[in-house]
Structures are given as C-alpha cells and as structure tokens.
Amino acid sequence: MLNLVRFLLVIIALLAAAQARAQLEIIVTDPGAQRSPIAIVPFAGENAVGTTLTAIVRADLERSGLFRGGEVPPLSPAPTENTPVNYGEWRSRLADALVLGSVVGLPDGRFEVKFRVYDIVKQAPLGAIAYIFTKDNARAAAHRVADFVYERITGEKGVFSTMIAYVVRRGTTFELQIADADGERAQYLLRSNEPIISPVWSPEGQRVAYVSFESKKPVVYVHHLGDRKRQVVASFKGSNSAPAWSPDGKTIAVVLSVDGGSQIFLLNADGSGARRRISNSASIDTEPRYSSDGKWIYFTSDRGGSPQVYRMPSTGGEPQRVTFEGSYNVSPRPSPDGRVLAYVTRNAGKFQVALLDLSNRQVQVITDSDRDESPSFAPNGRMILLATVIGGRGVLSAVSADGRIKQRLPFAGGDVREPAWGPFIE
Amino acid sequence: MRSIVIATVCAAGLLIGAACSTTPEDQSAAKVEDKSTGGKPGADTRGVQPPKVAAVDLTKQPGSAADRMLKDPSSPLSKRSIYYELDKFDVRDEYRSLIEAHAKYLRENPNARMMIQGNTDERGSREYNVGLGQRRSDGVKKMLVLLGARENQIESVSLGEEKPQSDGHDESAWSKNRRSDILYSGEY
Numbered sequence: 001m002l003n004l005v006r007f008l009l010v011i012i013a014l015l016a017a018a019q020a021r022a023q024l025e026i027i028v029t030d031p032g033a034q035r036s037p038i039a040i041v042p043f044a045g046e047n048a049v050g051t052t053l054t055a056i057v058r059a060d061l062e063r064s065g066l067f068r069g070g071e072v073p074p075l076s077p078a079p080t081e082n083t084p085v086n087y088g089e090w091r092s093r094l095a096d097a098l099v100l101g102s103v104v105g106l107p108d109g110r111f112e113v114k115f116r117v118y119d120i121v122k123q124a125p126l127g128a129i130a131y132i133f134t135k136d137n138a139r140a141a142a143h144r145v146a147d148f149v150y151e152r153i154t155g156e157k158g159v160f161s162t163m164i165a166y167v168v169r170r171g172t173t174f175e176l177q178i179a180d181a182d183g184e185r186a187q188y189l190l191r192s193n194e195p196i197i198s199p200v201w202s203p204e205g206q207r208v209a210y211v212s213f214e215s216k217k218p219v220v221y222v223h224h225l226g227d228r229k230r231q232v233v234a235s236f237k238g239s240n241s242a243p244a245w246s247p248d249g250k251t252i253a254v255v256l257s258v259d260g261g262s263q264i265f266l267l268n269a270d271g272s273g274a275r276r277r278i279s280n281s282a283s284i285d286t287e288p289r290y291s292s293d294g295k296w297i298y299f300t301s302d303r304g305g306s307p308q309v310y311r312m313p314s315t316g317g318e319p320q321r322v323t324f325e326g327s328y329n330v331s332p333r334p335s336p337d338g339r340v341l342a343y344v345t346r347n348a349g350k351f352q353v354a355l356l357d358l359s360n361r362q363v364q365v366i367t368d369s370d371r372d373e374s375p376s377f378a379p380n381g382r383m384i385l386l387a388t389v390i391g392g393r394g395v396l397s398a399v400s401a402d403g404r405i406k407q408r409l410p411f412a413g414g415d416v417r418e419p420a421w422g423p424f425i426e
Numbered sequence: 427m428r429s430i431v432i433a434t435v436c437a438a439g440l441l442i443g444a445a446c447s448t449t450p451e452d453q454s455a456a457k458v459e460d461k462s463t464g465g466k467p468g469a470d471t472r473g474v475q476p477p478k479v480a481a482v483d484l485t486k487q488p489g490s491a492a493d494r495m496l497k498d499p500s501s502p503l504s505k506r507s508i509y510y511e512l513d514k515f516d517v518r519d520e521y522r523s524l525i526e527a528h529a530k531y532l533r534e535n536p537n538a539r540m541m542i543q544g545n546t547d548e549r550g551s552r553e554y555n556v557g558l559g560q561r562r563s564d565g566v567k568k569m570l571v572l573l574g575a576r577e578n579q580i581e582s583v584s585l586g587e588e589k590p591q592s593d594g595h596d597e598s599a600w601s602k603n604r605r606s607d608i609l610y611s612g613e614y
Contacts, residue, residue, distance in 0.1 A: 195588035197552050211556075216541065216614040217583035218556060239560050239584045242553045255557070257582070260564060262557040284557035300554055307554055330551040344551060351550065373551060392595075418552070 034404075035068040036153075039095035039120075044078045044102040049111055049138050053103065056142035060160040060182065061150060064382070065405030070095050081116040087123040095120050097153055101145075110134050113141060117152045126152040139184060159378045163422040164385060165189075165199040165208055166396060170414040176210060178225070181378075181421070183409060189223050190230070198242055201422040202249050202269070208420075209233065209243035209252060220254050222269065233267055236275070244288045244297075245269070246314070253278075253288040253297060264288050264299060278316035290314060291334045298322065298332040298341065309343055323356065325363055331374060335381045340401070342375045342384055353386055353399065366403035376421045377401075387417040492535050496610055502527035507591075508566060510604040512547075515561045517569060525566065528608060529573030536576065539611040542566050544584045545591075547600035552586055559584030566606045 038061060042054045058069035070093065079085075080102040090098050101115025116128040129148055133141035140161065147158030159181055168175045174196045179186035190196060194213040201208055208223045218241040220234035234240035238257035245252060252269045255262050264279040264286070279285040283303035290297055291314075298311045301319065309332040310319040323329035328346035335342065338358070345354040345365065353367040353375045371389040378385070383405075385398050390408070394415035398407040409416070496503050508521045517525060532538055544563030546555040563582035571577055592599035 195585075197586075197588065213585060213588060216609075217543070217581075217585070237581055239556060241556045241584075241586075255553070257560045257564070257584070262560050262584075284554065284561065286557045287551065287553045300551065302554075302557075307551075328550065330554050346550070 034066075035062075036066060036096045037070045037094055038067045038097040038099070038149075038153075039070045039072050039090060039093060040099045040149075041072050041075065041079055041101075043113065043115065044080045045105075046103040046113075048105055049103055050135060051138035051142070053113060053138060053142040053145060054099075054101075056139060056182075057099070057146045057149065060143060060146035060158075063182065063407070064150065064158075065400055065407075066150075066154065067097075081114050081128060085118055085125075087118075087120055090118075090120045097126075097149075099145075099149055106132065111138075111141075113145060115145060115148075117149050119153070139180065143180065143182075156382065157380050157424060159380050159382070159421075159424070161425055162379060163201075163205065163425075164376075165201065165420045165422065166387075166416055167196050167199065167418040168414040168416050169195075169394070176208070176223075178208070178422075189225070189228070197418055199418055199420045200243055200245060201420055202245050203247055203423055204249055205423045205425050207249075207269075209245065211241045211243065220252070222252070231271060233269065233271055234265075234275075242286050242288060244290060246290050247292055247294040253290070255286045255288070262286050264297070276316075278312070278314075279319075287331055289332055289334060292336050292338050296334075298334055300330045300332065309341065322358075329354075333375050333377060333384075335377050335401070336379055337381055340381075342377065344373055344375065353384060355401065355403075364403065366399050366401075367397075367406075369397075372397075374418050374420075376419050378421050379424045383421075385419040385421050387419055492531070492538070495531070503531055506608040508562075508606045508608075509601060510562060510606075512600075512604070514604075515558075515565050517565060525569050526573060529570045529575050532570060532575035532579050533573075536579070538579060540570075540575075540580045541609045541611075541614045542580065542582045543589070543607045543609065544582065545589060545603055545605050545607070546587045547603045548587045548590065548595070549600070550587075552588070556584045556586035559586050562604075562606045566608070 040054045040058045046053050061067040062069055079100050081100050083100060085098065098118040098120055099115055101113060103111050103113045105111055110132055112130055112132045114130040117126040119126050131141050131144050143160040146160040150158035162181045163178050164181055165176065165178045168177055172193055174192050175188040176190040176196045176199055177186050177188045189208065192212060192214050197211045199208050199210040206225055209220060211218045211220055218239045219232060220240045220243045221230045222233050223230040233252055234254045234256060236256050236258040240254060240256055242255040243252050250269055252267050254265055254267055256265050259277065261282065262284045263277055266276045266278055281301065281303050283301055285299055285301045287300040288297045294314055296311045297314045298309060300307050301310050306327040308321055308329050309323040310321050312319040322341065323343065326345050329343055331344045333342040341356040341358055343354055344351050350370045351372050352365050353372050354363055354365045356363050369388045372386050374387045376385045381401060383398050383400055385396060387394060388397050394417045396409040396416050396419050398409065495501050498504055502524055505524045508517055532540065542563040544559030546558045563584060567580045567582040570580055590603040591605065592602040
C-alpha cells in the first residue's frame with residue numbers, strides 16, 4: 001500500500017514536470033508466465049530527490065516483460081549497497097534477484113546513487129556502480145540504473161535510456177514527438193498542419209530524418225535535436241520520401257521521383273555532393289533500410305508484380321528477392337544483429353508484423369491485429385515497436401521479438417503512428 | 427493477473443501552456459475613418475478636401491480570362507479530380523475530356539504551371555502508398571505531355587494515403603481517396 005501511495009506521488013510529480021500535454025500510457029496486455037521476480041528495495045535517501053528512482057527502475061524492468069517486481073516489506077534498518085546480503089532470507093521472499101542502494105546529496109546540489117545487484121539463486125553479487133545526476137535528470141538516472149540491472153542479469157544491454165519518436169495527429173494538426181522509451185518527457189520537434197511521416201533516428205541519436213508535406217508534396221528533412229534546427233536534405237522535383245540512415249550516419253538513402261517513378265538514391269547527410277541513384281527499375285522501389293553492418297539495403301519493390309522485400313548491395317547492384325510467401329510484404333526492418341528481418345505482411349486483408357529468420361528462411365507472424373504498420377526494433381533487438389489501430393484510433397504497441405510479450409501504448413487525445421525506436425546513447 | 431500501468435496520462439488542460447497557444451487572429455485591415463461623424467471636437471476641417479487617389483482594389487480585379495476559365499464551374503477546367511479503381515493507375519475513359527481540356531489550357535498558356543497530386547486509400551504501407559500515388563500522378567502527367575503540354579509545366583507528386591478526401595474506412599470512402607488532384611500555381 002505504501003508503495004502504491006509512493007508510486008502515485010511520483011506520478012503526480014511527473015505530471016507537474018511534464019513538458020508535453022499528453023503522454024503515452026503503457027499497459028502490458030500479456031505479460032506471460034515466465035517473469036523473474038526481482039526485489040528492488042527503495043534506496044535509502046531517495047526521497048530527497050523528489051523522484052522515486054526505484055519506482056521507475058521497477059516499472060522499466062517490468063515493462064521489459066522479463067521481470068516482476070516483488071513487494072518488499074519495510075526493513076529496519078533499511079539495507080543499502082553496503083549491507084551484507086543474507087541470500088537465504090531473500091530466497092525465502094521468493095526473489096531471484098535483488099537490488100540494494102542509496103542516494104546521497106552532494107555539496108554542489110547534485111545527487112549520487114550507488115547500488116549493487118545480486119543473483120539470489122546463485123548467491124552471487126552481479127556488480128555495483130554509482131551515477132551522479134541532477135534533480136532534473138532523476139528519471140534519466142533511474143533508466144541508467146534499470147539498464148545496468150537488466151544487463152547484469154540478462155547479459156544484454158537494456159534500452160530504458162533510449163528514446164522513441166512518433167507522429168501524433170489531432171484533427172488536422174500533426175506533431176512529430178520524441179519521448180523517453182517509457183513514453184515520459186514527451187516533447188514535439190515539429191508541429192504542422194500537413195502530414196509528417198517516416199521519422200528515423202540517426203545512428204548516434206542526435207538527428208531525426210522525416211518526411212513533411214508542408215510544401216504540398218513530400219520533402220525530406222533532417223532535424224538536429226541539439227539546436228532544434230532542421231535542414232532540407234531532399235526537395236527535388238516530384239516526391240521525396242522514405243529516408244534511411246547508413247550505419248555511419250554519413251549517408252541517407254531516400255526515394256525520389258525526380259527521374260520518374262519511385263527509385264532509391266543516396267545523398268550525403270550533410271547536404272553536400274550530388275544524388276546517386278542506386279535502384280534501376282520501372283517499378284516502385286521504396287522503403288530502403290540498411291543492414292546494421294552497412295553492406296545491404298533492404299527495400300520494397302513491386303518489380304515482380306506484387307510488393308515484396310528485396311535487398312541489394314548498399315552501393316547498388318543486382319537485387320535479390322527476400323520474401324516469397326504472400327502477395328503483399330512491405331516495410332522491411334533488419335534486426336540490429338542482422339539475423340532477422342521484420343516486415344509487414346498482408347494475410348486475408350489483415351496487415352501484421354512477420355519475422356523472417358534470414359539463415360533458415362522461417363517466417364513467423366508475431367502480431368494478430370488488422371492494421372499493424374511501421375515496425376521498429378529496439379536497439380537490443382528484444383522488442384519491436386509498431387503502429388496499430390484499436391477502436392478506430394491509432395496507437396503504438398510493442399511486441400517481444402519472440403511474439404510472447406505484447407504491450408499497448410495508448411495515447412490521450414490523438415492518433416499515434418509512425419513509431420521509430422532510437423539507438424543506444426553512450 | 428494485475429496489469430501493469432506504468433505511466434499515466436497527464437491532465438491535458440493543465441499542461442497545454444505556451445506550447446499550445448493558438449495562432450493570433452488575423453488583424454483585419456483598419457477601417458477607414460468616416461469624416462462626417464468622426465472629426466475631433468474643436469478641430470476645423472472645413473475646406474479640407476480628401477486627396478485624389480488612384481484606388482486599387484485587388485479583391486475585385488477581374489483577372490485574366492484564362493484564370494476565370496480555371497474557376498468557372500461550367501468549364502471542364504474546373505474539374506480537377508480523377509478517380510481510380512482498386513490497384514489501378516490508368517486514367518479511365520470518362521476522364522479523357524477532362525485531361526484534354528487541361529492539356530489544351532497548358533498548350534495555350536505556356537506560363538501556366540501545374541501540380542498533380544496522386545493519392546491512395548489508407549490500406550497498406552504509407553511509403554509504398556507514396557509510390558502508388560506517384561504512379562497515378564505520373565500517369566496523368568504523361569497523358570498531358572502526350573497531348574502537347576510541356577514537361578516543365580507539370581510537377582507530379584504523391585501524397586500517398588495522407589490526405590484522404592473521405593475519412594471513412596469502407597470502399598465508398600476509399601474510392602474517393604484513390605485519386606489524382608490537379609492544381610495550378612497559386613493553388614499550392
């Protein structure tokens with residue numbers, strides 16, 4: 001009960017601090033049975049921060065679908081990272097893992113959080129770290145703590161400190177927004193009376209490319225998050241759309257109709273140099289995406305009569321067909337490890353997200369709604385964010401790469417679409 | 427099992443603030459003062475004549491005959507939309523006279539510039555739909571050029587599924603959204 005009250009207080013504090021007027025609400029609709037219980041003891045001294053770090057850490061870990069935060073009874077004296085751990089006692093509380101820590105105020109007004117992670121089952125410490133943060137960055141610090149805990153327990157990097165971008169439509173107004181991966185701290189980059197589609201994060205996370213229709217036709221822009229400036233990168237005669245970043249952030253693949261039709265071109269991201277056409281067909285070639293090793297560009301083409309996924313060397317060259325099952329396979333997204341391709345497939349009029357194992361060619365459809373689109377891998381490859389329509393309204397949802405964990409991210413007062421998961425921030 | 431509500435929705439009104447301010451209303455042109463009733467008390471205005479001015483009223487300018495033709499509802503040039511069947515990109519015969527009228531206009535008005543916006547229904551990938559809309563607008567452009575319009579007079583673009591004419595989610599709405607729209611410079 002106390003935890004609940006504290007949680008609600010955190011929520012109220014967040015409301016007061018929020019910069020945007022609406023935020024994502026994340027609901028785990030199918031958490032699955034395999035969640036590992038973890039005890040996160042409230043950090044001694046964290047009340048002074050004004051943001052309950054451990055509540056955010058717990059929420060982050062639960063949202064991964066891999067953990068369940070166990071209730072921790074009031075302990076006296078409250079244990080910290082320096083308290084010796086009685087593994088048997090925590091095992092009897094049914095915890096598989098334990099996080100103990102403390103927060104102290106520094107003379108310059110900042111705070112320092114120190115914590116340790118323990119594997120209760122194996123009776124072994126998993127590591128300790130300290131972060132220094134300002135009051136304004138308490139949420140970011142909590143996400144860093146959650147990332148550390150997640151990585152120590154699962155062996156994979158956490159994505160709680162990453163950001164997402166998406167487009168919100170309210171009536172005739174469109175907003176390109178960015179937010180923390182948990183939907184908090186949302187703010188808009190661009191507000192327009194014309195549509196905005198296809199946002200994509202640059203590999204270092206400092207720039208977002210997107211398509212805006214503000215000139216009554218599609219034009220590709222790059223928005224610099226640091227100084228909030230934006231530049232036109234493709235505004236050729238005709239349509240300019242479907243931007244994709246090369247893994248080194250220097251090149252942007254785009255789709256232009258300047259030569260007639262819709263063909264894939266490469267541009268220097270800084271706007272220098274000339275456009276280089278790399279696809280050559282009388283069909284629609286669109287939705288380019290680089291493989292994470294930069295060697296391939298996956299794309300959608302209807303050169304065979306129906307839209308299918310193909311790939312070609314990223315410098316151009318002979319395309320190979322990648323998808324074969326079904327008559328409508330679009331929006332290819334290679335996974336961060338390059339082993340899997342997510343794409344949208346049409347099954348009996350329903351648009352769903354499928355995963356293709358690139359080594360054994362196995363296809364698995366991992367969503368079950370009617371209008372799923374724009375899949376986007378988390379940078380650790382664990383989850384896929386996508387847009388869907390529920391009750392006539394656009395919402396974001398997320399599904400684990402094995403299809404077992406699904407989340408809905410409803411949004412107050414608007415249609416949400418075109419999600420893009422940002423990269424790891426070092 | 428308890429579902430996990432991780433965040434909550436913030437109170438919309440409270441946080442709208444400056445980020446949500448509406449555009450100030452257009453300041454309409456100041457009204458012309460009426461001298462017969464609005465003179466300052468004590469000010470002697472007798473004998474003062476208003477200066478002769480060459481008034482220009484842009485709102486009543488007739489415009490060229492060509493401009494009027496584009497807007498005249500009885501002219502085929504006022505017809506600006508071409509609709510398509512599902513997965514079709516060719517212009518149906520019923521639109522042939524419409525295209526011919528616009529081609530003739532472009533031939534006779536070499537300075538006229540046109541934008542053709544191709545559109546699709548809402549189903550499928552947004553970016554692939556940009557491609558499909560482009561296929562529609564390119565098709566209209568090609569016909570106009572074959573009928574004598576010059577290539578540099580026309581820009582064919584695509585709005586994909588982003589600008590539906592009808593917001594519905596059935597075939598009657600979709601059939602209105604699969605279209606090409608013709609705009610002349612000044613209209614886009």
